[in-house]
Amino acid sequence: MAYSDRELLARLIQCEAGGEGDNGMRAVASVVMNRVHAPGGEYARVGQQSIRNIIYQQDQFTCLKTSLGGQPYMQNIYNMRPEQIHYDIADWAIAGNRLYNLGQALWFFNPYSETCPPYFPTTVGTFVVRIGDHCFYNPTDAYYST
Known part of the structure; x- marks a missing residue:
């Protein structure tokens, strides 16, 4: 099934970021946009101004994977069932809104620690x-220059 850009973003x-609260979900949507x-x-x-191209770019989002380490990975966009809040945040981001404290962030990740490294990935991104x-x-x- 071909999802619309809105559906892809909501998923x-x-x-x-479904467990990260409204600001966590807005932050992820802001990075995509x-x-x-x-x-x-x-x-x-x-990207060429395309939500679809950004989301489907290879190896950018874990949630596009159907297997990790040779094992089935069920937490992916294909198994999501977005609720109204996810569509609302997708609409908010598509309309041009961004979190004010996020700047022009292009990357995010969960470091599974209390601190964030100063750079990610390598030296092309600085912690904000x-x-x-x-x-x-x-x-x-x-x-x-990449």
Whole structure:
């Protein structure tokens, strides 16, 4: 089944941040939309203003995987059943809204520790804020040459 951009984003929000509260879900949605509208670098080439291209870009979101380490991985967008809050946040992000403290964050991850590394990935992203269990990173100038 081909999902609409809204459906894809709602499913990704639920899968990646469903337990992170409204701001955690808004933060994930903001990262996706920041990638869609990135003015340069890898996401500008891949995204081409497309939510679908960003979400389906290979190896970007764990929630697109159906197996991890050779084992079935059931927490993926294909098994999500978004609720109204997930659609509302997807609509909010698609309309151009972003969390004010997130900056232009293009990456997030759960470090499974109390602290966030200063850089992610490598040196192209610098730590900006932690929301729930996720650390968020803004691009450096080095990112735009990727």
